[in-house]
Amino acid sequence: MEYSNNLPPEIIEIVLLKLPVKSLLRFKTVCTSWNTIISDPVFTRIHLENSNNSPNNNDNLFITEKGDTERGFSLFKLEGGKLHADRVSENPSGNMVILCECNGVLLLRDSSGGVNNTSNYVLWNPSTRRVRCFNDPYGSTVNYGLCYDPITDDFKVVVMKRSSYSIFSCNSDSWTEVEESRSYDSVGWSGVFADGALYWLFCFEMARFDPETDELEALRKPEQLGDYDEFSLGRLRGRLCLYCNNTGDDERGIRIWIKEKNSNDWEAFVAIENVPTDPIAVWIYVDSFRIGIVCVFQLSRQRRLLVT
Amino acid sequence: MAAETGTPTTLTLKSNDDELFSVAESAAILSVTIRNMVEDGCAGGVIPLDNVDGKTLASVITYMNGISAIPADEEKKKSYRDKFLSDKDFETLADMVLAANYLNMSCLMDAVSAKIAQVMEKKSVGWVRRKFGIENDYTPEEEAAVKEEHKWTFEGVETDDDN
Structure with a gap:
């Protein structure tokens, strides 16, 4: 049956904003006006913001699969407290490892090793399958980060060295090096993009990089954390979270803090007592109504803790 | 206003094909359009809804009654919305999204547009x-x-x- 009561453009746009990227790219073929709506950068930005703010946004995990014959990436979705692997079959060629993620875009590095001490990097958007390649002329860097500047609509790659950092801007297609007055101990972890900024963890310190000003500043830890408590950074509902996994015999547990949105203060979020054994990895996720924590105790065994 | 005496007020809504519907004011004011009319004192007689046909209005009223009977529990409201929309075909959903837009009912608008997107997602x-x-x-x-x-x-x- 033909449908005669045509929907006005503003309602079509509301519906299109709720579609996944794959459907949107296909529906560019529907007609020129749909192509125009879907290709509009403002539409793209609202679509991204909606996805980031959706209660179903689990901060999906990407994991590099190691295989002898082929390498691919799997997107793990946490739904209803279970891990679902959604294999992305087409990935950029080469021996790629995932360094970090920002707004659904992954920063990959060719791990096969360059002959002249330069690394090949790839920015890859698995939702649109767009790829952008570039070189790091500095080589042998340890800490990476990927962030997005909404003012200039620019993705920036930041590589940290001991007393300086370099920024690659996708818009200008060039690197800028910035000297840093204090030095940080690189430990090889990638930055976490949350709340519009990029956060790094160095041995027992943290730093925040602002993609709008390109400035790096030290970030305080929650007061309750001791000087030598080990902790990790993650993202929870788009906000920076910090979790500490106590391994002491008398107080084994996981404590989580969330950084306040517009200040550098930490809010104690949850503390879980009596975690049975030491998890080797902890993932925190949220679905519509509860917050869950997946603790991996052994690779073959995962246990879920639910906090409603 | 009857609200002062404690008895529930009933509104009469009229569709564009002249069907009349009675609905509790407390449920009808989920629609910002209707709420504004009530607040402006224009709801004394029959409220004409020129952009909604009888079939769609009946469905919207079912939703208004159903959702307002659920206490403030977002999880239950969501599962009611899912169930309410589960058997609707595309044409009905398109009528409902237009009605929700006209009646300014953001929760229904959100749910119906998300349902339409879900129906479309894998289509050619x-x-x-x-x-x-x-x-x-x-x-x-x-x-x-x-x-x-x-x-x-x-x-x-x-x-x-x-x-």
Whole structure:
């Protein structure tokens, strides 16, 4: 049956904003006006913001699969407290490892090793399958980060060295090096993009990089954390979270803090007592109504803790 | 106003095909459009809703009554909305999204537009053109070029013989 009561453009746009990227790219073929709506950068930005703010946004995990014959990436979705692997079959060629993620875009590095001490990097958007390649002329860097500047609509790659950092801007297609007055101990972890900024963890310190000003500043830890408590950074509902996994015999547990949105203060979020054994990895996720924590105790065994 | 005496007020809504519906004011004011009319004192007699037909209005009123009977529990409200929309076909959903927009009911608007997106998600371009009444204004060359650019998005599309 033909449908005669045509929907006005503003309602079509509301519906299109709720579609996944794959459907949107296909529906560019529907007609020129749909192509125009879907290709509009403002539409793209609202679509991204909606996805980031959706209660179903689990901060999906990407994991590099190691295989002898082929390498691919799997997107793990946490739904209803279970891990679902959604294999992305087409990935950029080469021996790629995932360094970090920002707004659904992954920063990959060719791990096969360059002959002249330069690394090949790839920015890859698995939702649109767009790829952008570039070189790091500095080589042998340890800490990476990927962030997005909404003012200039620019993705920036930041590589940290001991007393300086370099920024690659996708818009200008060039690197800028910035000297840093204090030095940080690189430990090889990638930055976490949350709340519009990029956060790094160095041995027992943290730093925040602002993609709008390109400035790096030290970030305080929650007061309750001791000087030598080990902790990790993650993202929870788009906000920076910090979790500490106590391994002491008398107080084994996981404590989580969330950084306040517009200040550098930490809010104690949850503390879980009596975690049975030491998890080797902890993932925190949220679905519509509860917050869950997946603790991996052994690779073959995962246990879920639910906090409603 | 009757609210002062404690008795529930009932409003009469009239669809554009002249059907009359009685609905509790407390449920009807989920619609900001109706709420504004009530607050402006224009709801004394019959409220004419010129952009909604009887079939759609009956459905919207079922939703108003159903959702307002649920206490403030977002999880239960969500599962009611899911169930309410689960058996609706595309044409009904399109009528409802227009009605929700006209009546300014954001929760229904959100739920129905998300349901339409869910129905469309795996459909073909041809299905979308038919259901939305859209004419293909590409030249064959342009269409082929746009399609070629996003070829992989045409994998896993459902066949068109269903709704």
